[in-house]
Amino acid sequence: xxxxxxxxxxxxxxxxxxxxxxxxxxxxxxxxxxxxxxxxxxxxxxxxxxxxxxxxxxxxxxxxxxxxxxxxxxxxxxxxxxxxxxxxxxxxxxxxxxxxxxxxxxxxxxxxxxxxxxxxxxxxxxxxxxxxxxxxxxxxxxxxxxxxxxxxxxxxxxxxxxxxxxxxxxxxxxxxxxxxxxxxxxxxxxxxxxxxxxxxxxxxxxxxxxxxxxxxxxxxxxxxxxxxxxxxxxxxxxxxxxxxxxxx
Amino acid sequence: xxxxxxxxxxxxxxxxxxxxxxxxxxxxxxxxxxxxxxxxxxxxxxxxxxxxxxxxxxxxxxxxxxx
Numbered sequence: 001x002x003x004x005x006x007x008x009x010x011x012x013x014x015x016x017x018x019x020x021x022x023x024x025x026x027x028x029x030x031x032x033x034x035x036x037x038x039x040x041x042x043x044x045x046x047x048x049x050x051x052x053x054x055x056x057x058x059x060x061x062x063x064x065x066x067x068x069x070x071x072x073x074x075x076x077x078x079x080x081x082x083x084x085x086x087x088x089x090x091x092x093x094x095x096x097x098x099x100x101x102x103x104x105x106x107x108x109x110x111x112x113x114x115x116x117x118x119x120x121x122x123x124x125x126x127x128x129x130x131x132x133x134x135x136x137x138x139x140x141x142x143x144x145x146x147x148x149x150x151x152x153x154x155x156x157x158x159x160x161x162x163x164x165x166x167x168x169x170x171x172x173x174x175x176x177x178x179x180x181x182x183x184x185x186x187x188x189x190x191x192x193x194x195x196x197x198x199x200x201x202x203x204x205x206x207x208x209x210x211x212x213x214x215x216x217x218x219x220x221x222x223x224x225x226x227x228x229x230x231x232x233x234x235x236x237x238x239x240x241x242x243x244x245x246x247x248x
Numbered sequence: 249x250x251x252x253x254x255x256x257x258x259x260x261x262x263x264x265x266x267x268x269x270x271x272x273x274x275x276x277x278x279x280x281x282x283x284x285x286x287x288x289x290x291x292x293x294x295x296x297x298x299x300x301x302x303x304x305x306x307x308x309x310x311x312x313x314x315x
Contacts, residue, residue, distance in 0.1 A: 037271070042249050042257070052260035056270045063274070102281045110270040117266050215278065222285035229292055242296035 009088055011228050012237045018221040026218050032211035039204040047201075056114040058205060062212035064107035067135060068173060070100035070216055074142065075167050078160030090156040091231070093163065094146055095223035099216060101139035108132055119183050127176035128184040131169055138166040 040058030047054035074096035081089035111129065112122045123129070142159045149155030177186045188197040197205070232238045251257040258264050 041267075041271070042251065045250055046261075051263055053263040053266055055260070055263075055267050059270060059274045099281055102277050106274050106277055109273055113266045113270040113273075117263055215282075219281050219285070222282065222289075226285040226289040226292065229289060233292075233296060238296070239300060242293045243300055245293045245297060 009086060011088070011232050014088060015225055015228050018225055022218060022221055025214060029211060029214040029218050032207060032214060036204055036207035036211050040208060044201055044204060050118055053114060053117040056110050058208045060107060060110040060114060061205060062209045063103045063110065064132070065209055066212045066216045067100055067103040067107050068170060069213065070096055070103060071135065071166070071170060073220070074100060075163045078163040081156055082160040091224050091227050092220070093156070093159060095220055095227055097139050097142040099219045099223065101136060101143065103216065104132060104136040104139060108136065124183055126183055127180040128173065131173045131176050134169050135173065138163070138169065
């Protein structure tokens with residue numbers, strides 16, 4: 001158990017294992033994305049009330065789900081780096097922030113474009129949408145805060161605290177559609193009771209959610225690898241890697 | 249396949265603009281998030297390799313043990 005913990009703290013080990021994972025995860029993710037999106041776009045029938053505009057669901061819901069999951073990753077990594085001073089957790093936290101921002105932006109943008117033909121408006125200041133906008137600002141805040149400090153150790157601490165405080169927003173996002181009456185529909189996929197979504201739409205959606213999770217993992221690993229190299233630029237293993245890549 | 253023609257697929261009974269805009273913007277954002285760390289890593293390695301090469305040549309011009 002402890003040896004695994006130590007290995008995670010070792011940059012060269014993390015760099016090589018993430019490279020090995022990405023070699024199959026990245027192509028698998030792209031295939032799953034292409035299959036899931038084409039399934040949803042081309043082979044499902046339109047929604048009886050919303051028509052074809054509902055097809056945006058196959059990117060909107062996965063992006064929103066992963067934007068929230070990404071926040072857990074970022075806040076958890078922040079907590080670990082704060083409590084155990086684990087450098088790799090700090091790398092993970094910093095790497096997660098811009099990706100989370102990208103996914104939150106996708107969720108908000110596709111939501112706006114979906115809202116126009118469905119609700120007749122691009123934007124409403126309702127609870128779900130506003131709390132997602134706050135999520136975007138939290139992600140961007142972590143990115144900006146990290147850049148604002150010259151002392152990167154202090155930057156890591158400040159960002160970890162910000163991401164932990166921002167956790168308050170997460171249950172608000174989840175419950176916003178139940179607590180406040182709004183234009184946004186409540187969740188169609190439920191774990192405790194029967195889902196209110198037809199199986200022919202549910203399976204491609206499930207595949208897209210899985211593919212987006214994998215996509216987040218790929219982006220996180222790619223960002224962490226780039227960050228690792230820069231932080232370890234004075235070490236022997238990075239120098240060796242650079243000379244080897246320079247020769248090719 | 250649900251749509252019978254390419255035209256039907258593109259217009260989607262009037263919703264085509266919204267659906268395709270959403271997918272196109274998502275594609276651009278996803279591509280950017282995937283490509284930017286790859287480019288950052290590549291550029292960093294090239295930069296470091298060039299720097300190491302300079303430092304190897306610099307001290308005394310061949311003092312590193314040439315023939």
